[in-house]
Amino acid sequence: MNRDIGFDRKNALEKTFKQQKIALKFFLSNTYLVFIGIVCHEIQAIADFNYILYEMISSVANLMFLIPALLLVYMFYGIKYLRIRGLGIPNFKTGIRALFIVVTTIAIFSFTYIQINEVATSGVILVQEKLQEDNKYYLVTYDKKIEVTEHVFKLTSKNEKYMGSYKWNHLSPTKAKLTTIEPY
Known part of the structure; x- marks a missing residue:
C-alpha cells in the first residue's frame, strides 16, 4: 500500500x-x-x-x-x-x-x-537652432534635439523650413535622429 x-x-x-x-x-x-x-x-x-x-x-x-x-x-x-x-x-x-x-x-x-515607444514623425521641420557638441551635430526644432550628420548640419540654415522625417522615443522625447531631409 x-x-x-x-x-x-x-x-x-x-x-x-x-x-x-x-x-x-x-x-x-x-x-x-x-x-x-x-x-x-x-x-x-x-x-x-x-x-x-x-x-x-x-x-x-x-x-x-x-x-x-x-x-x-x-x-x-x-x-x-x-x-x-x-x-x-x-x-x-x-x-x-x-x-x-x-x-x-x-x-x-x-x-x-x-x-x-519609438515614433517616426514626418512633415515640415523648422530649424530653430543649430548645435554642435563633441563632434555631434544637432538641429533644434519643436522642443526636439535632432541628431544629424555633419554634411546635413552644414547644408541647413537657422530659421529655414525643410521637409523631413525623424525618429524619436516617448521615453526620451527631446532627443531624435534624422532619417530624411530636403528643401521645402
Whole structure:
C-alpha cells in the first residue's frame, strides 16, 4: 500500500514536470518569435526586397498579446510542480537554465518596451537652432534635439523650413535622429 502512494506521487511529479516543461517551451518560443518579429520589422531592406515577406515577419509581433497568458500558464504548472515536489535547492544545471531564461526574458521585454515607444514623425521641420557638441551635430526644432550628420548640419540654415522625417522615443522625447531631409 505504501508503494502505491509513492508511485502515485512519482507519476504526478513526472506529469506536472512535463506540463511545466511544455508550458515553458510555448512561453519561450512565443517570446523569442515576437522578439524576432519586432527586430525584423525595423529592417527596411526586408521591406524593399519583398513587402509580403516583411508583413508576414512583422505580423509575428502580434503574438505578444499571448505572452501574459502563457506566463500565467507556466507559473500555474510551476507552482503545481513545486507543491508536489516540495521546496528545495535546484541542481546547478537547472539554476543556470533558470537564470538564462529570466535574463533573456527581461532583456527581450526591455528591448520590446523601448521599441514600442519609438515614433517616426514626418512633415515640415523648422530649424530653430543649430548645435554642435563633441563632434555631434544637432538641429533644434519643436522642443526636439535632432541628431544629424555633419554634411546635413552644414547644408541647413537657422530659421529655414525643410521637409523631413525623424525618429524619436516617448521615453526620451527631446532627443531624435534624422532619417530624411530636403528643401521645402
